[in-house]
Every structure is written in structure tokens, then in C-alpha cells.
Amino acid sequence: MSVTAVGSVAFDALETPFGKRDKVLGGAATHFSFSASFFSSVNVVGVVGGDFGDDEWKLFEHHHVNTDDIEVIEDGRTFFWKGRYEYDMNTAHTLDTQLNVFETFDPKLSENSKNTKLLFLANILPKLQKQVREQSNAEFVAMDTMNFWIDSMKDDVIETVKVVDCVIINDAEARQLASVPNVITAAKEILSWGPRAVVIKRGEYGAALFTENSYFAIPAYPLESVFDPTGAGDTFAGGFMGYLASREKIDNEAMRRAMIYGSVMASFNVEKFGTERINGLDYPEINGRFRDFKRFTHFEEIPFEQASTAGP
Amino acid sequence: MSVTAVGSVAFDALETPFGKRDKVLGGAATHFSFSASFFSSVNVVGVVGGDFGDDEWKLFEHHHVNTDDIEVIEDGRTFFWKGRYEYDMNTAHTLDTQLNVFETFDPKLSENSKNTKLLFLANILPKLQKQVREQSNAEFVAMDTMNFWIDSMKDDVIETVKVVDCVIINDAEARQLASVPNVITAAKEILSWGPRAVVIKRGEYGAALFTENSYFAIPAYPLESVFDPTGAGDTFAGGFMGYLASREKIDNEAMRRAMIYGSVMASFNVEKFGTERINGLDYPEINGRFRDFKRFTHFEEIPFEQASTAGP
Numbered sequence: 066m067s068v069t070a071v072g073s074v075a076f077d078a079l080e081t082p083f084g085k086r087d088k089v090l091g092g093a094a095t096h097f098s099f100s101a102s103f104f105s106s107v108n109v110v111g112v113v114g115g116d117f118g119d120d121e122w123k124l125f126e127h128h129h130v131n132t133d134d135i136e137v138i139e140d141g142r143t144f145f146w147k148g149r150y151e152y153d154m155n156t157a158h159t160l161d162t163q164l165n166v167f168e169t170f171d172p173k174l175s176e177n178s179k180n181t182k183l184l185f186l187a188n189i190l191p192k193l194q195k196q197v198r199e200q201s202n203a204e205f206v207a208m209d210t211m212n213f214w215i216d217s218m219k220d221d222v223i224e225t226v227k228v229v230d231c232v233i234i235n236d237a238e239a240r241q242l243a244s245v246p247n248v249i250t251a252a253k254e255i256l257s258w259g260p261r262a263v264v265i266k267r268g269e270y271g272a273a274l275f276t277e278n279s280y281f282a283i284p285a286y287p288l289e290s291v292f293d294p295t296g297a298g299d300t301f302a303g304g305f306m307g308y309l310a311s312r313e314k315i316d317n318e319a320m321r322r323a324m325i326y327g328s329v330m331a332s333f334n335v336e337k338f339g340t341e342r343i344n345g346l347d348y349p350e351i352n353g354r355f356r357d358f359k360r361f362t363h364f365e366e367i368p369f370e371q372a373s374t375a376g377p
Numbered sequence: 378m379s380v381t382a383v384g385s386v387a388f389d390a391l392e393t394p395f396g397k398r399d400k401v402l403g404g405a406a407t408h409f410s411f412s413a414s415f416f417s418s419v420n421v422v423g424v425v426g427g428d429f430g431d432d433e434w435k436l437f438e439h440h441h442v443n444t445d446d447i448e449v450i451e452d453g454r455t456f457f458w459k460g461r462y463e464y465d466m467n468t469a470h471t472l473d474t475q476l477n478v479f480e481t482f483d484p485k486l487s488e489n490s491k492n493t494k495l496l497f498l499a500n501i502l503p504k505l506q507k508q509v510r511e512q513s514n515a516e517f518v519a520m521d522t523m524n525f526w527i528d529s530m531k532d533d534v535i536e537t538v539k540v541v542d543c544v545i546i547n548d549a550e551a552r553q554l555a556s557v558p559n560v561i562t563a564a565k566e567i568l569s570w571g572p573r574a575v576v577i578k579r580g581e582y583g584a585a586l587f588t589e590n591s592y593f594a595i596p597a598y599p600l601e602s603v604f605d606p607t608g609a610g611d612t613f614a615g616g617f618m619g620y621l622a623s624r625e626k627i628d629n630e631a632m633r634r635a636m637i638y639g640s641v642m643a644s645f646n647v648e649k650f651g652t653e654r655i656n657g658l659d660y661p662e663i664n665g666r667f668r669d670f671k672r673f674t675h676f677e678e679i680p681f682e683q684a685s686t687a688g689p
């Protein structure tokens with residue numbers, strides 16, 4: 066089984082309290098695909114400029130990601146984002162955004178990309194997401210979005226939500242999208258528009274999965290040092306979708322484990338700049354943190370039995 | 378087994394987006410003891426004024442809480458707090474604080490209260506907490522504190538931390554107390570000062586338990602409407618300590634279940650004003666939410682096996 070990701074491939078300039086990088090490989094589709102590649106085969110649909118070099122292509126090759134659908138505009142420049150994180154590492158401050166070739170991105174799926182079992186619509190213009198979804202024969206389609214689109218074109222976002230199987234967004238975006246202050250109510254509202262699953266990302270606080278008949282919530286993997294949070298959300302989505310692509314059946318049980326693998330991959334992503342940590346990752350490390358998750362969330366289900374000395 | 382709680386017994390005036398109350402029974406020791414009473418016998422050490430009436434005493438009676446160590450100063454008035462919550466319900470804005478008889482609170486433990494197996498030091502002056510701890514023969518002593526004391530007398534807080542077995546605080550307080558921005562590092566630092574357990578409360582995001590050789594983390598119980606968060610932290614501590622008081626042995630497994638019972642009790646507390654919801658609570662409801670916790674945190678531990686199509 067395989068998954069296709071549609072979204073940005075970019076260069077990032079990053080400043081954190083722990084260091085800086087002037088130009089690293091980034092972009093939502095990049096982070097997603099590198100993460101998903103550990104679990105299934107992955108196609109990326111994107112666009113880059115003539116400045117996209119051998120070092121970058123080699124990283125996609127290293128992860129066995131199919132880049133046939135990445136268009137190269139030789140006389141254009143690749144999408145560039147510059148951001149800074151303050152000490153608490155929770156909020157990215159955008160210092161510069163140059164859309165470049167991404168400004169006119171008009172994703173066209175090849176036959177191969179149309180026919181993967183899963184499709185991930187990374188954060189792009191909601192109308193484009195819908196057009197991509199309509200090109201695809203995927204059985205399970207997930208989307209991300211962001212506050213910018215919810216602010217400026219909420220109706221378009223909702224129209225896209227209606228035609229996907231899964232929405233993967235952070236808690237502030239969920240509240241904003243559903244126009245309610247409570248995140249549980251917000252997720253249920255979004256679910257009522259059509260998707261069979263809503264995944265709420267809560268950063269250092271973990272993640273939650275809502276389906277029609279089930280609720281699942283996990284804490285984040287406990288990290289003492291977060292080095293660079295850029296791409297953590299897309300890396301989560303990559304682990305989640307990649308793991309699902311490796312399963313025969315996408316049911317609640319598979320989605321629960323996919324939540325864990327998404328969290329595991331995101332926990333690695335933030336430990337170094339850009340994709341550096343994911344590039345050097347191996348399976349024992351991944352399954353090690355998967356097992357850690359079981360260990361630090363497990364408790365014996367022994368209900369309390371009232372003693373004669375207690376209670377009203 | 379039993380637990381003694383030392384702290385405030387108060388009247389609260391509350392305003393939330395959902396309504397208001399001019400005078401309800403409140404205070405840390407009240408919320409703690411009502412919650413703990415479902416699991417073990419409880420003594421409260423506190424002080425009230427002549428305005429503390431039959432209705433209030435009857436609530437303590439209803440929960441079978443031993444009030445022998447609540448001093449009554451007939452010509453004084455009970456501690457009064459007035460607070461307002463905005464729409465997001467996360468932050469309490471204090472409108473009025475009248476310490477009244479609580480200003481000169483000098484807790485004296487009776488023989489009975491000295492000899493309970495567990496002791497909870499609710500949020501009072503850290504030096505007083507230490508003096509109470511020195512009066513007690515308890516095997517397991519837990520403390521709360523708040524930003525006000527950490528700001529103004531951090532050394533005193535640390536001296537008290539050194540002589541307790543468990544610190545139960547929220548994540549911002551933990552970071553402030555340990556002077557580090559990362560909550561995992563903060564909890565480990567606090568653990569290194571002497572306690573055998575540190576419990577980090579994260580409100581709507583759940584809670585985490587740190588011991589020397591184990592980490593445990595849980596999401597919060599998913600609630601669509603939070604009515605009044607006053608006392609949620611103390612209600613959590615009451616469920617946690619009350620459950621532990623009911624166990625033969627206070628080990629990691631018992632503490633994990635205690636975390637769940639703490640969260641369950643807190644989830645009820647916020648559903649109505651003051652102690653109203655806890656006053657009407659029964660065991661099937663409590664164990665129902667305990668079982669819910671197992672259901673919404675459970676996943677099968679099936680590690681990923683690399684397929685030939687995947688990965689670098």
C-alpha cells in the first residue's frame with residue numbers, strides 16, 4: 066500500500082534558542098513524506114525551483130520517496146520560509162515568506178499518484194485541496210489546514226472537510242473552525258460535517274482521535290529538549306498516514322496505533338534541525354518509543370471497591 | 378487507612394460565563410476532603426469563623442469527614458474568596474480575598490490527625506506546611522503550593538519539598554519552581570530534591586506522574602462543558618490521596634490508578650458550582666469514568682514490522 070502527499074517542498078531558515086540554520090530542506094510534504102516512508106511507499110506532488118539541488122534530491126532518494134510528481138521550474142526559486150522560535154518553543158514567528166514557484170502551484174496527479182490507497186492534503190489553499198481530492202481514487206483522504214485559511218475562507222475549508230475521511234489539525238484551529246471554545250465539542254462538530262475521523266494535535270500535550278463511536282487520547286512523548294519544532298505536525302501526519310497505509314484495514318484499532326506512531330515520529334523530528342533527525346532514524350528507535358508509549362500510559366483496570374470506612 | 382488534610386475552608390463567590398453564586402462552600406481542604414472521602418476516612422485541620430453555619434457542617438457530615446480539628450473562632454469570619462472566570466475557563470481572576478480567621482491559621486494536629494497514614498498539605502504558607510509535616514507521623518505526605526509562594530519565598534517552598542513524599546502542582550508552577558522552561562526537566566529536578574513522586578497537573582490536558590524509575594501520563598477526561606473549575610486541583614489531589622489511603626501499598630501501580638481516580642474526581646468537580654457535583658456523586662459514576670479512562674487510552678502493543686516496500 067502507498068500514500069500520496071500534496072503540499073509544499075521548501076527551504077527553511079531557522080532560528081531557535083539553540084542555534085540557527087540558513088537553509089535546510091523543509092516544507093509540509095517533505096516532512097510528511099520522510100516520516101511516512103518508514104511505513105509505506107510514498108509519492109510527493111509538489112513544485113520546486115532550479116535552486117533545488119542534488120543534496121535535496123538525495124534526501125528524497127534516501128527515504129525512497131517517489132518524486133516523479135515534483136515539478137521543477139528551472140527559472141524559478143523554491144518556496145522559502147524563515148522563522149524564529151522563542152525560548153518556550155511553542156510559537157513560530159515568521160520572519161520572511163517567499164512563495165516563489167509555490168505561488169502558482171497547481172497540483173496534477175499522475176496515474177500512479179491518483180491510485181495510491183491513501184492521500185494526504187497538506188496545508189495549501191482549501192480549494193486546491195478539494196480539486197486534488199477530486200482527482201484521486203484514494204480510499205482514505207486526510208487534510209491539514211491552518212488559521213490563515215480559516216480566517217479568510219472558512220467556507221472553502223468546510224467544503225473540503227466534507228469530502229475527506231480525516232481532518233488532522235491543532236486544537237486552536239479546531240476551535241476556530243467549529244466556532245466553539247471547547248475542543249471536544251469542536252471535534253464532534255467537525256466530525257458531523259462528514260469525515261470519519263478527526264485528529265487533534267496538542268503539541269507538547271499530546272493528541273486526540275475522534276471517530277463516530279470512539280474517543281482516544283494520548284500524552285506526548287516526554288522530551289527534555291525540543292530543538293526545532295518545525296514540521297512536527299506534518300511529521301506526525303506522516304507517521305499516522307504511513308502506518309495506516311501499511312495496514313490491511315483502517316479501523317479504530319489501526320488508527321489508535323497510528324496515533325502513537327505519529328507521535329513517535331514527531332518526537333524524533335523536533336530533536337534536531339529540519340529533517341536531520343528523521344534522516345538518521347532506524348526501526349529499533351521507532352519501535353522503542355512505541356513500546357515506551359505503552360509503558361508510560363498503562364495502568365491496571367482495577368475498579369475501586371468501597372470499604373466500610375469510606376464515603377458518604 | 379485514612380488521610381488528614383490541612384488547609385483552607387472557605388466561602389467562595391463565583392462568576393463564570395454560565396452563572397454566578399454569591400456564597401458557596403469552598404477552600405482547598407474542603408474540595409480535597411470531599412473528594413478523598415469516597416475512598417478513605419478523612420480528617421480536616423482548618424479554621425472557620427462564627428459565620429460557618431449548619432448547612433456547611435452538614436456537607437462535611439454528609440461526606441463523613443472528621444471535622445474535630447476544624448477550629449471555630451466565633452467572633453471571626455471565614456476565609457472569603459471571590460473570583461471570575463472568562464470564556465476560556467482556564468484562568469481565575471481574583472476579585473476579592475478576605476483572609477479573615479485564616480490570616481492567623483496555626484494548624485495544630487490532634488493525636489488522631491497526627492497518626493493518619495497519609496497527610497495532604499494544601500496550599501498554605503510553606504513554613505506552616507513544614508511545621509505541620511513535623512507534627513505528623515504519616516508515612517506518605519503530599520504538598521501543593523502556588524506561584525505566589527514560589528515568587529516570594531522559593532527557598533521556603535524548596536525546604537518543604539525536601540521533607541515530603543509527593544509534590545502535586547501544575548505545570549507552570551513546576552517550571553517556575555525548578556527555574557527551567559521544560560516541564561519534564563523541571564519535574565526531574567524537583568524529584569532530585571527528595572520526594573519519591575512529582576505529580577504535574579495540566580488542567581484540560583491531563584496529568585503526569587514522575588517517580589525515580591517510572592513515568593506515567595494521562596489525558597484529561599473529555600468534557601464538553603466546564604462549568605466551574607474552582608477546586609479542581611484539590612479535588613484531583615483528594616482522589617489521588619484518598620485512593621492511595623485505601624491501598625495496602627503505595628507503589629507505582631497504585632499511584633497510576635490514583636492518578637486516574639484523581640482525574641475522574643476533578644472531572645466531576647468542574648461540572649457544577651463549588652462542591653455541588655461531588656455532593657451528589659455515587660460510586661457507579663466514579664468507576665464508570667475510571668473504566669472510560671481505560672477505554673480511551675488503550676491501544677494494542679503491536680510493533681511495526683518493516684515491509685519490503687517501505688523505508689530507507
